[in-house]
Amino acid sequence: MTSAAPTPTPGLAEPDAADLRQAELPPVMPIAILTLALVVSGGVTVAAQYGRAAHLTVPSVLMGVAAALLVANAVLLARIGEFAWPVFFRVLGWALLAYLVIAGILEYVFVYEHTPARLLTLFSALLLLFAVDVPLMLAYSVARWQPTDAA
Amino acid sequence: MTDIAVDTDVGAHGPPDARPASTPPPGAGGHGPPPVPSFNIVPVRALPVVGVVLIGLVVAISSDNLWALTFFHVAGGGLWTSLDLFLGLVLGPIMGSMTVPSRVEFTTKFMPRMLLIMPTLVAVTLGAGFQLARHVGNLEASYPHHGWLVASMVIVGVMAVIALGLLEPANLAVLFELKKPQPNGERIGRLMKVFIYTAGITGVLQIATIVIMTFLASR
Numbered sequence: 001m002t003s004a005a006p007t008p009t010p011g012l013a014e015p016d017a018a019d020l021r022q023a024e025l026p027p028v029m030p031i032a033i034l035t036l037a038l039v040v041s042g043g044v045t046v047a048a049q050y051g052r053a054a055h056l057t058v059p060s061v062l063m064g065v066a067a068a069l070l071v072a073n074a075v076l077l078a079r080i081g082e083f084a085w086p087v088f089f090r091v092l093g094w095a096l097l098a099y100l101v102i103a104g105i106l107e108y109v110f111v112y113e114h115t116p117a118r119l120l121t122l123f124s125a126l127l128l129l130f131a132v133d134v135p136l137m138l139a140y141s142v143a144r145w146q147p148t149d150a151a
Numbered sequence: 152m153t154d155i156a157v158d159t160d161v162g163a164h165g166p167p168d169a170r171p172a173s174t175p176p177p178g179a180g181g182h183g184p185p186p187v188p189s190f191n192i193v194p195v196r197a198l199p200v201v202g203v204v205l206i207g208l209v210v211a212i213s214s215d216n217l218w219a220l221t222f223f224h225v226a227g228g229g230l231w232t233s234l235d236l237f238l239g240l241v242l243g244p245i246m247g248s249m250t251v252p253s254r255v256e257f258t259t260k261f262m263p264r265m266l267l268i269m270p271t272l273v274a275v276t277l278g279a280g281f282q283l284a285r286h287v288g289n290l291e292a293s294y295p296h297h298g299w300l301v302a303s304m305v306i307v308g309v310m311a312v313i314a315l316g317l318l319e320p321a322n323l324a325v326l327f328e329l330k331k332p333q334p335n336g337e338r339i340g341r342l343m344k345v346f347i348y349t350a351g352i353t354g355v356l357q358i359a360t361i362v363i364m365t366f367l368a369s370r
Contacts, residue, residue, distance in 0.1 A: 029320075036311075044305055047281075047290070047304055048292075049292060051291035091323070102270065106277075106278060109278060109281055109282055137315070142324050142327045
């Protein structure tokens with residue numbers, strides 16, 4: 001790849017400002033994907049014990065680590081200086097709305113099923129992490145390629 | 152994010168593998184890069200359909216109706232699997248062979264719809280599936296084939312991470328890139344590859360889920 005050629009060479013593309021900025025950005029996506037993997041693992045671990053006395057230690061630890069990673073990711077994001085924040089918050093808002101609806105439907109299933117309080121609390125926490133982590137990924141994955149002065 | 156509808160051109164950063172098509176040969180005069188048709192990132196007119204489907208799902212769960220739950224789970228799961236496989240194994244290679252203007256036009260019409268279709272199918276399949284499994288007793292730890300069900304949950308979990316962590320962000324990033332006055336074709340191509348490949352991977356994982364589901368249904 002070269003940025004010096006005045007005429008683009010077929011088969012090659014010039015890196016633009018967004019490409020050049022990528023190396024300076026924190027590892028938000030890998031951390032967010034890891035967070036999602038922990039949330040899903042926690043959910044599967046709990047669901048696999050349905051109908052018997054559930055051992056909540058492992059899923060609780062998974063949930064705790066996922067929550068810590070999500071907070072760490074938010075801090076990393078907040079420390080980015082130049083970023084397309086208007087685009088980020090626009091996508092984040094709409095995605096939050098969509099994923100809160102999806103999480104709400106799943107929460108409704110658990111409440112409707114009279115899920116025991118301890119399990120319901122854990123499920124609710126996992127759903128909340130899910131409903132925040134996915135929009136964060138979507139918003140970041142869009143904003144990272146936008147011009148920093150995007151308004 | 153729903154109301155952006157501007158006409159943009161694929162400029163100097165047009166897709167690399169098709170630049171000869173968008174860059175006129177020297178001395179040919181030429182007619183410039185292919186235009187990006189006006190499009191909405193979220194097809195607002197389809198939102199009521201999504202709302203109706205989700206309301207149907209909630210009614211099916213609250214009524215605990217076996218037919219409705221089976222319908223939502225089987226129809227949603229079947230469509231989800233078919234779309235993933237079709238995308239990864241059929242549409243992906245076809246798109247790769249299309250001209251850039253055709254590909255851009257197809258992407259601007261296809262990707263916004265996928266932004267609504269896939270999350271809806273996933274929510275319907277999983278929501279109805281969980282309730283159906285509880286209804287027929289498959290979810291109970293005492294169910295003889297409980298291990299198989301847990302295996303399917305693990306596969307669905309992996310699919311969810313791939314779909315939400317890679318596929319959907321790529322989908323959205325492509326649409327926003329196409330909204331730029333000068334979309335970066337190389338980036339769009341890269342993101343589209345992520346989208347198509349991850350759709351193919353989740354499609355293959357879906358086959359494993361179908362194997363387990365049909366096994367459980369026949370017991």
